[in-house]
Amino acid sequence: MWKPDRKSNQPLYQQIADDLEQRISYGEFPPGSLLPSERKLADQLGVNRSTVVLAYAELRSLGIIESRSGSGTRVSRTKWGATPKHTPNWHRYAEGGNFLPNLPFLRRIRVALEQDPSIIDFASGELAGDLAPIDEINAIMNEKQNTSYWGYDNPQGYMPLRQALVSFLKEYRGIHTTESSILITSGSQQSLYLITQCLLSPGDAVAIEDPSYSYSLPMFQSAGLRLFRLPVDERGVQPEDIRSLFKKHKIKMMFINPNFQNPTGTLLAEERRKKLLDVASELGLPIVEDDPFSLTAYKGTPPSPLKSSDAIGSVLYIGSFSKIAASGLRVGWMVAPHSVVERLADARQQMDFGLSVVPQKVAATFLESPFFDPHMDRLRSTLLYKRDLIIEVIQKEMPDLVEYHIPDGGLHLWCKIVPEVNDTKLLDAAIQRGVIFVPGSVYGSDSSYVRLTFARARTEDIHTGISRFAEALRSTLEIEN
Amino acid sequence: MWKPDRKSNQPLYQQIADDLEQRISYGEFPPGSLLPSERKLADQLGVNRSTVVLAYAELRSLGIIESRSGSGTRVSRTKWGATPKHTPNWHRYAEGGNFLPNLPFLRRIRVALEQDPSIIDFASGELAGDLAPIDEINAIMNEKQNTSYWGYDNPQGYMPLRQALVSFLKEYRGIHTTESSILITSGSQQSLYLITQCLLSPGDAVAIEDPSYSYSLPMFQSAGLRLFRLPVDERGVQPEDIRSLFKKHKIKMMFINPNFQNPTGTLLAEERRKKLLDVASELGLPIVEDDPFSLTAYKGTPPSPLKSSDAIGSVLYIGSFSKIAASGLRVGWMVAPHSVVERLADARQQMDFGLSVVPQKVAATFLESPFFDPHMDRLRSTLLYKRDLIIEVIQKEMPDLVEYHIPDGGLHLWCKIVPEVNDTKLLDAAIQRGVIFVPGSVYGSDSSYVRLTFARARTEDIHTGISRFAEALRSTLEIEN
Numbered sequence: 001m002w003k004p005d006r007k008s009n010q011p012l013y014q015q016i017a018d019d020l021e022q023r024i025s026y027g028e029f030p031p032g033s034l035l036p037s038e039r040k041l042a043d044q045l046g047v048n049r050s051t052v053v054l055a056y057a058e059l060r061s062l063g064i065i066e067s068r069s070g071s072g073t074r075v076s077r078t079k080w081g082a083t084p085k086h087t088p089n090w091h092r093y094a095e096g097g098n099f100l101p102n103l104p105f106l107r108r109i110r111v112a113l114e115q116d117p118s119i120i121d122f123a124s125g126e127l128a129g130d131l132a133p134i135d136e137i138n139a140i141m142n143e144k145q146n147t148s149y150w151g152y153d154n155p156q157g158y159m160p161l162r163q164a165l166v167s168f169l170k171e172y173r174g175i176h177t178t179e180s181s182i183l184i185t186s187g188s189q190q191s192l193y194l195i196t197q198c199l200l201s202p203g204d205a206v207a208i209e210d211p212s213y214s215y216s217l218p219m220f221q222s223a224g225l226r227l228f229r230l231p232v233d234e235r236g237v238q239p240e241d242i243r244s245l246f247k248k249h250k251i252k253m254m255f256i257n258p259n260f261q262n263p264t265g266t267l268l269a270e271e272r273r274k275k276l277l278d279v280a281s282e283l284g285l286p287i288v289e290d291d292p293f294s295l296t297a298y299k300g301t302p303p304s305p306l307k308s309s310d311a312i313g314s315v316l317y318i319g320s321f322s323k324i325a326a327s328g329l330r331v332g333w334m335v336a337p338h339s340v341v342e343r344l345a346d347a348r349q350q351m352d353f354g355l356s357v358v359p360q361k362v363a364a365t366f367l368e369s370p371f372f373d374p375h376m377d378r379l380r381s382t383l384l385y386k387r388d389l390i391i392e393v394i395q396k397e398m399p400d401l402v403e404y405h406i407p408d409g410g411l412h413l414w415c416k417i418v419p420e421v422n423d424t425k426l427l428d429a430a431i432q433r434g435v436i437f438v439p440g441s442v443y444g445s446d447s448s449y450v451r452l453t454f455a456r457a458r459t460e461d462i463h464t465g466i467s468r469f470a471e472a473l474r475s476t477l478e479i480e481n
Numbered sequence: 482m483w484k485p486d487r488k489s490n491q492p493l494y495q496q497i498a499d500d501l502e503q504r505i506s507y508g509e510f511p512p513g514s515l516l517p518s519e520r521k522l523a524d525q526l527g528v529n530r531s532t533v534v535l536a537y538a539e540l541r542s543l544g545i546i547e548s549r550s551g552s553g554t555r556v557s558r559t560k561w562g563a564t565p566k567h568t569p570n571w572h573r574y575a576e577g578g579n580f581l582p583n584l585p586f587l588r589r590i591r592v593a594l595e596q597d598p599s600i601i602d603f604a605s606g607e608l609a610g611d612l613a614p615i616d617e618i619n620a621i622m623n624e625k626q627n628t629s630y631w632g633y634d635n636p637q638g639y640m641p642l643r644q645a646l647v648s649f650l651k652e653y654r655g656i657h658t659t660e661s662s663i664l665i666t667s668g669s670q671q672s673l674y675l676i677t678q679c680l681l682s683p684g685d686a687v688a689i690e691d692p693s694y695s696y697s698l699p700m701f702q703s704a705g706l707r708l709f710r711l712p713v714d715e716r717g718v719q720p721e722d723i724r725s726l727f728k729k730h731k732i733k734m735m736f737i738n739p740n741f742q743n744p745t746g747t748l749l750a751e752e753r754r755k756k757l758l759d760v761a762s763e764l765g766l767p768i769v770e771d772d773p774f775s776l777t778a779y780k781g782t783p784p785s786p787l788k789s790s791d792a793i794g795s796v797l798y799i800g801s802f803s804k805i806a807a808s809g810l811r812v813g814w815m816v817a818p819h820s821v822v823e824r825l826a827d828a829r830q831q832m833d834f835g836l837s838v839v840p841q842k843v844a845a846t847f848l849e850s851p852f853f854d855p856h857m858d859r860l861r862s863t864l865l866y867k868r869d870l871i872i873e874v875i876q877k878e879m880p881d882l883v884e885y886h887i888p889d890g891g892l893h894l895w896c897k898i899v900p901e902v903n904d905t906k907l908l909d910a911a912i913q914r915g916v917i918f919v920p921g922s923v924y925g926s927d928s929s930y931v932r933l934t935f936a937r938a939r940t941e942d943i944h945t946g947i948s949r950f951a952e953a954l955r956s957t958l959e960i961e962n
Binding site: 335362 | 482
């Protein structure tokens with residue numbers, strides 16, 4: 001983002017006014033549109049609010065912008081000559097459509113991360129730079145490329161990657177499948193989007209875990225689905241709950257994350273897995289099995305997925321590279337009956353005309369390379385180290401304030417805050433102190449939970465991050481009491 | 482795709498039966514699902530139909546599949562034991578959702594291209610291997626990579642690519658814009674998808690060109706939009722038509738492809754451009770300007786886009802690499818007011834969590850490299866050569882049968898078949914002879930038009946391709962008369 005030049009002879013306010021005038025003339029802010037508040041713009045540009053006040057005054061004197069008390073500062077409509085010209089009412093257009101905006105908490109977190117790159121990040125559900133196989137991927141990218149065709153690819157995805165996944169799924173997850181049963185997606189998010197948009201209709205009822213990552217996804221509501229809860233205890237969901245939801249609400253599908261569930265970190269117990277498949281096949285009910293974390297099992301023997309015991313094709317299995325290699329590659333996959341794969345591939349063509357072959361090639365090469373196993377070993381041991389570290393620091397900094405279940409895999413620690421606390425206030429206090437996390441209510445849980453991701457922050461920042469969090473928590477509790 | 486091994490001692494039918502049994506046991510074809518017809522499977526595997534008949538008989542005798550006359554061959558439901566197990570009714574799920582399937586013609590074309598890679602392709606709207614900057618992209622990919630972070634990227638797209646595009650758009654398209662007004666997408670398809678899904682609501686009326694690429698996109702219908710036509714003559718659409726559509730149907734947006742329009746190849750005349758912008762600003766109506774072909778202008782001076790004269794922010798400008806570099810990169814962009822960019826970026830997060838940084842890096846490097854201008858020069862001269870060649874051959878092979886307007890840019894030749902012809906029959910006859918094109922009705926035009934893309938086929942195949950097409954056309958006309 002542009003910032004004023006403090007070494008220039010031109011005053012800061014004048015630089016800001018010139019930049020804004022240019023942005024307005026380029027159409028970034030059309031006539032009638034709302035400009036950032038003085039405080040917000042000052043934050044973004046790293047200047048005093050008074051400097052922005054001067055810049056806005058300058059533009060106002062030129063008739064470029066108008067301020068009215070209570071409705072903020074807008075680009076002037078009248079400057080544009082005597083003929084009646086109308087900019088489309090973009091604000092109203094942006095409110096249209098079927099798409100709900102992301103949750104306010106998630107947007108707040110994204111903005112905070114953008115504005116302060118030095119903030120200690122316990123919020124982003126991804127791997128730190130030192131956990132991703134960066135050297136390995138760079139080495140693969142540096143191998144001689146001799147692609148001879150750069151055209152549109154098969155709608156199901158790049159064939160060599162599908163072939164590599166057939167071997168990968170058999171060896172690492174006990175899933176027997178074929179290339180034609182695999183759809184390559186840009187990640188679990190796209191897999192879920194395709195399922196909710198193309199296999200379900202508005203008004204359909206679905207069962208999701210409680211708490212669950214699914215609550216953080218407005219895509220379920222955007223698709224007009226009715227959500228019903230399957231409470232997660234320390235052994236996962238209870239299969240019998242499905243039967244009663246089915247009877248009462250005619251649910252059409254269930255979404256399950258059986259291994260190191262996000263956010264709770266729990267494992268679905270063996271006997272419940274069997275029971276779940278039995279109930280599903282008895283009711284003819286599909287299971288969407290989201291399985292991003294299995295391979296992070298710290299002890300190295302990941303639990304078998306439901307899909308590996310799915311004799312009759314009830315399970316749509318979703319996997320991805322994001323949590324075990326690099327989220328920036330944007331490569332995931334789905335295993336499903338051929339008719340489903342064909343339908344979703346056809347719909348995806350209409351949304352984005354398929355994926356780039358470049359990251360798919362990198363992913364296929366990485367999976368089949370000698371880098372893969374050593375990377376996974378290193379990932380597992382580093383995650384275990386970070387998990388132990390965050391727990392050690394929590395025990396030191398705030399043993400009386402939080403409770404948690406120790407996860408055996410995954411990227412997250414799910415914590416209950418023992419005294420009741422308002423999570424909006426806690427988040428504000430944490431951001432002020434330079435640390436960020438995801439409030440539990442994002443996952444449909446009550447306000448006294450937080451998800452602390454220990455995979456994303458640098459190891460050397462974990463102690464400081466937890467100290468800051470503890471301080472934020474104490475100060476929030478003090479103000480409340 | 483798997484094919485039986487003709488050198489094996491095991492009979493072909495037995496190999497096919499074994500392979501199918503495995504696919505069924507892996508869930509590719511769940512119990513109750515329909516298997517391919519004997520004829521279709523024989524085609525796919527390159528064997529006689531009688532071999533597939535034997536293979537199916539074998540599986541039937543094992544109780545694995547069942548055939549009923551009139552309803553095809555299905556995977557048996559009863560084989561799976563006495564307990565009442567039900568596979569989800571995937572067929573019904575696949576029919577659900579808001580997503581209409583692609584047009585039958587387009588699916589037919591895709592299947593024909595997959596089944597016969599040697600078919601001469603006048604259908605795919607993309608560049609041939611020898612037109613794409615393959616060596617250049619490989620060279621860029623072979624430059625030393627030293628990415629230090631492989632995490633989730635900014636929802637608006639990779640910043641260095643947005644910066645490169647600000648310069649590119651200014652230099653090549655006369656568009657002045659800022660990084661924060663640019664959204665990187667996976668191509669024009671995703672740009673259009675985001676606009677139709679997020680800025681419009683079901684029931685909204687929009688204006689599209691007639692004929693137009695938009696007709697080929699079920700996404701407009703999937704979004705519940707009502708489509709109204711703006712006839713395209715040899716100088717493009719008539720701005721006054723917009724006004725009357727607005728009065729009658731309260732249209733909310735118009736979709737225009739002013740330069741080398743797909744499929745007609747026409748240029749919107751200068752004075753109509755000015756008028757169009759005036760009408761839009763008078764009515765406060767947004768213009769979606771799809772501009773994939775401008776830089777292919779054979780004379781090298783592409784017409785200015787509407788966006789470059791858009792003083793008040795009425796235009797959403799869409800561009801992409803697909804038609805000028807490589808469709809397989811999947812990199813496109815949109816220029817829009819900041820509030821629109823923010824809204825669409827947020828929605829796209831929910832669909833696919835953003836794009837891979839890998840192709841975005843390649844695209845940014847390519848744009849700023851010394852490769853870009855020489856590539857574009859070569860692209861323009863080769864396209865011109867191919868355009869002249871296809872016209873020369875048409876004049877030789879069927880001068881009396883087709884009429885066309887000679888385009889000054891773009892990838893396509895839009896032809897009117899002079900005697901009336903049924904385009905379904907013509908497509909069948911062409912595919913049989915090893916050549917393929919897109920029937921005009923795909924673009925909402927009447928049956929006697931075809932789009933012949935001359936950019937995709939190899940130069941040395943164009944003559945043979947047109948001969949085959951002429952033969953297919955003559956035989957179709959003979960049968961009809």
